[in-house]
Structures are given as structure tokens and as C-alpha cells.
Amino acid sequence: MAWTLEHPTPRPQPIPAATPLAVACAAAGPIGIGAVLAQRLGDLAPLIAVPAVVFAVAALTLPALYIATAVVGAAPPIAHVVRAVGRALHSLGLVHLGLALPLLFLGASSQAATGFALGAVAVMTGAVIGLRMLYAALFDGALPMTGRGLLFVTWAGIALVIGARLFVELTAEVVP
């Protein structure tokens, strides 16, 4: 079941390389949500915290996912994984960009604590959709494999917990 020439298996759909616009979206989304929260709370901390959490969690946890899936024979080639991660971050950035405008209105017309909570929900929504797209980019089109979904869900849960903890740590001082 491993990705070898001797035992060819149906591979996931090839993913095109990320365009500069996709990279810009991946970066601009978390920065946009962070900027909206920073504006509402009157502190720059969220502007740094949101992108830091997104990219730090990705950097900290994705190697573990690759190693674990490779050990069980479910990992696509490394180049495919890198592109899948790029697509997932692109999706996450798009969600954050799309939610920035509604969040700006909701934050401006709410108390600061409510605005912060809604911002956290927006960050989490982007993360969940990014994870969903990561799974699709990694494994759509590949042969079904027992335990692969469970492994991914477990990893995703751990990544979300780490991200939530980091987000709370970085914004604890500015939350009303």
C-alpha cells in the first residue's frame, strides 16, 4: 500500500504549484483577521498572534503528520504533501479574507469581548476548512485505507488544541 513503483496505487489528483496570488491570500487572510481584532481591541497583539498561530502550528505539526502517514504507508510523495499544505493554507487564507468584512461590522457593533469571541470563531472556521482541504488534497483519489482518516482526525485535533492554546497565550493580556 506504500507509494512505491513496485506497487503502484491510484494517486491523488496532481496539485498545481502555488501562484503568487495564492501565497498572498494565505498570508493576507490571517493578517486581515488579526488586523480586525487589533482594531477592535485597540492593541496590536492579535495582528501578530493570528498569523503566528497559523504558521507556527503548521510548521510544528505538519512534519509529524507526514512521518506518521509515511510509517503507516499512507503518505503521498513529499512534493505532493508540500503542495497540499500550500493549498490548505490558501483555503484558510481565503476563508479569513472572506470573514474579515463581516467580522469588522460585528466587532464594531459589539462589546470587545464578544468581538474577540467572534474573531476566534472566524479563525477556527478557517482552520477547520483548511484541514478539510488538506485531507482532500492529500488523499482524494488515493486508494481507501483503514485508519488513515482516524490518523488524520487525531492529528488535526491535536493541531487545533495546540493552536487554541497558543492563541489564548498570545492574546491573554488584551482580552477584556
Added chain:
Amino acid sequence: MIAASPPFDGVATPAAAPAPAPPVPVPIAGPFPTSTTGPTTGPTTGLVLVDQLLRDRTAVLARIAAGVELAALMRTFVIAIVIGAGLAGAAMGSFRGGVQIVYAAVKLPLALLATAALCAPALTALGRALGRPASLTRDLALVVTALATGALLLVALVPVLLVARAVELDYHGSILLTVGCSALGGLIAVAVLAVGVRSGSPRDAGVLVALFALLFVVVGAQMAWTLRPWLLRPRTAEVPFVRAVEGSLYDAVLGSARSARGIYTRDGAPLPEVSP
């Protein structure tokens, strides 16, 4: 010369009468046909388009999917929203009467259109993020179409609101009735949106509709809360266009939940009596 001229009574002689034309087949399947005007037979506008929205939404959604004359479509439906929601708003404002009728008639279309403007880009972004084909113009047209359907349904519910006035339904009953009518309009709008999203591409359509509907409800409810009053309490002396911003709907819900448990945080809130 005289004999050759036609008779003065207008009755033609049998020899000169033209053969009766064969009956023209009329492409009507029933007594009340749905419009069959689609993107291939030329885009419709104005009242014809509004009629098409009510009776043949599939054709309207196909037109949006094909991207045919979307500017004209949006123009028509924005006008439908302004008029439809304006009428429904006026009916809401009739609870208080006077200038509140005008205020509510202005604010309800404003609330719908502002919510659409805030949320439509999110529909495109969410669609793209989920790997669907997405276009801001098409998505905006779809949102406006869904809202126009909801606004037209609200017009249909105006008599219900007016009956409530006629039977002098109290303030809280009127609030509940208004919320119920608005929720019904919103449900219809979401249904139209769901069909439109699914017709664009079935990929993750359910997830997209659920996420967008949730966002739209949250933003729309907050917009309505920000632009209140809609009915106006009877004891209110002045009629404001909007109240001062004093927190969100969600803050108010949380505050009410705390108050229900006997936890009062406002200085002016009535405190529970302490029995000796």
C-alpha cells in the same frame, strides 16, 4: 369602376374572401404556464423577471449560472428588495404609526442590502476555499436573488402583519409575529440560495450553504439589532431613527441569560427583592 370597388358594407364577396388562416399553435401547456424564458431566449428584466423569479426560479438560477446580463438582473432585484422590504417595513412600523412607518420602510431594505454587501464576498471566498468554481459577480447575483425572493414573500405576509394591527395584538405578540414572518422569509431565501449553490457545482454545496447561512443569519440579526427600533414600545415618547449602539444582539442575549439567573450587572437594572 364602381362595380369593381368593394362593397360599402365591408362584406367581401365569397370569391374575394381569403382562405382562413390555419390556427397558430400556441406553446402553452396549461392555463397558467410558467415562464420558459431562459438564458438562451434572451434575458428578461423588470416585472417579467420578477414574475419569472416567483414562478420559474430554475430559469433565473440558470441565467445566474450562465452569467447572462447579471447587472440588469441585480438592478431589477435590488429594486424589488427596496420596494418589497419597504412595504414590509412600513407594515412593521404601523404598530406605532406616524413617522415610524417611514423609518422602518427605509431601514428594512437598508438592512437587507447592507447584509448582502457584507456577506456576498464571504460566499465567494468560502466557495473558493472549498475548491468550488466561484465568481463574485455570480455570487452577489445569487445572494440578491435569494433576498429578493425573501422580500417578496414578506410582501405576501404584509396582510398578516396588518391583521395583527386590526385585532390590536399587543407589543410582545407583534414582536413574535414579526420575527416569525422574517424567519419565514429568511428560510425561503436560504432555500433559493441552496438550490443556486448546488446548481453551480455540487462539490461541498451543503457545507457552503450551511456556513454562509449561519454567517448571514448572524450578520443579518446583528444588522437588524443595530438598526432597531422596528415596532417601538408604546411607552417610548420619542421616535428615533436608530438607537445608540449599546452592544450586540449576542451581548443582549447573554445579558438576558444572566438576568434570568438573578445576576444583574447594570447599575440601572432592577434588583430582585430580598426577603427579610
